[in-house]
Amino acid sequence: MLGNIVRVITSPFATQGRFVDKAERHQKVVQILYEKHADAIFHFLLTISTHATAQDISQQLWLKLLENPDIIKRQNNFVAYMFTAARNAVIDEYKRNNRLTELDTSSMETSSIVHSENIDDVFDNALCNLPFYQREAFCLQQEGFSLQEIANITHTEKETVKTRLRYARSQLQQSLAGLYPDSTNVKSTEVKR
Secondary structure (H helix, E strand, O other): OHHHHHHHHHHHHHHOOOHHHHHHHHHHHHHHHHHHHHHHHHHHHHHHOOHHHHHHHHHHHHHHHHHOOHHHHOOOOHHHHHHHHHHHHHHHHHHHOOOHHHOOOOOOOOOOOOOOOOHHHHHHHHHHOOOHHHHHHHHHHHOOOOHHHHHHHHOOOHHHHHHHHHHHHHHHHHHHHHHOHHHHHOOOOOOOO
């Protein structure tokens, strides 16, 4: 996918001498970033939107990087920037479809994984049933972002992030409690960052 996009965007540079090197370097930088971070960003998008929306937004984000080399140069934390841009694009998509008010309480439309023996399916179903902002905070934490970084990405206060994470863990624990009946006394541990 990225190879085709790179060829289309940079083809005008092919006959312009010294600009070829600069364009090729930029292509290589974006390709390295893509190979390193695309899966994590796409997974995050999948957890906060539909598959089709995640694909569209992911492609738009990478195209924007290819078209504008200055974006990469201006970022102190490229990964945080990409997750912020992904989140903002999802919210923009909700606004465009007049569904922004659904975000606070919405859970993802899931395929009918009502009763499954596969722990991954059960967890995915429980995760998708979290309200949007709790799911978002939980997924960002799982991607390795600190509480402060999550607050920056989501444009909220650190304490709000802590609350969302606490509710998310609590709801996940309740949803998964039936899987391991002996684990009901296990207290969830809070990660301090």
